[in-house]
Amino acid sequence: MVWEGGGREAAPYPDLSAARVYYNAGRSEEALKAAEQGYRIAEADENLAVMRNLLWAKGLAYLGLGKTTEAQETADELKALVEKSMNKKSIRLYQHLQAQIDLENRNYERAIVNLKAALALLLPQNPHSDYYDSLAKAYEGSGDLENARKTYEKMQAPISGRFTTGNLYALSFYRLGLIAEKQGDKARARENYQKFLEIWKDADPGLPELADAKKRLAALS
Secondary structure, three states, X not given: OOOOOOHHXXXXXXXXXXXXXXXXXXXXXXXXXXXXXXXXXXXXXXOHHHHHHHHHHHHHHHHHOOOHHHHHHHHHHHHHHHHHOOOHHHHHHHHHHHHHHHHHXXXXXXXXXXXXXHHXXXXXXXXXHHXXXXXXXXXXXXXXXXXXXXXXXXXXXXXXXXXXXXXXXXXXXXXXXXXXXXXXXXXXXXXXXXXHHHHOOOOOOOOHHHHHHHHHHHHHO
C-alpha cells in the first residue's frame, strides 16, 4: 500500500503499518480493525493526512472481505474529506480506491481513467507499485494485454516503496508469465515464471501462485 504524507506523519500511528501488513498478507478482517482503530485516534488528533490514509486502508479491507457496498461508502467519505482539505493531490487515494471498486465491478475503462489520474499526481520518486498493479489488472481485464504487459514491467524498476510492496514486485513476474502465455510467447513465459519462482523460493509453500507457476513452467519445458 502506498501511504500519502511520509514517515513523520505516520510514525505516531502504528495502526497505519498494521493495516498495511495485514492487507498485504490477505488478512482483511485484521486490516479493517487496525484501520478503524487508527482512524479513531487520528480523528481525535485532527490529523487529516492520517485520516485519509486510514479511510483508504479501510476501503481496501472492505474489498478484501467482499463488501463492495461498504467500500464504496468509505470511498465517498474519503473523497469528501479530501475536498475539505488543502492537499487536493491526495485525491489520488480516492482515485485508487475507486478504481479498485471499479475492478471488482468489472468497470475496467473507468478504473483505467481513475488510475491514470492518480499516477499523474504521484512524484516520480514516490512508491507506486500498488497503482501500477491495479492499472495492469484493469488493462488485462479490458483485454489490452500489451498495455498490461508494459505496466507490469514498470513495477520492476527500482522504487523506494519496494520494501512495503515486495509481494507485488514478485507477483508481477507471475502475471507477466500468464500474459506471455496468452500472447503465445512461450520463451518469455518461461523466463518470467522462472524469475518469479526464484524470488519466491522461500515463500510459504501453500501460496496458489507458486503451485500454478510451477505447473505452468513444467508444461512449457
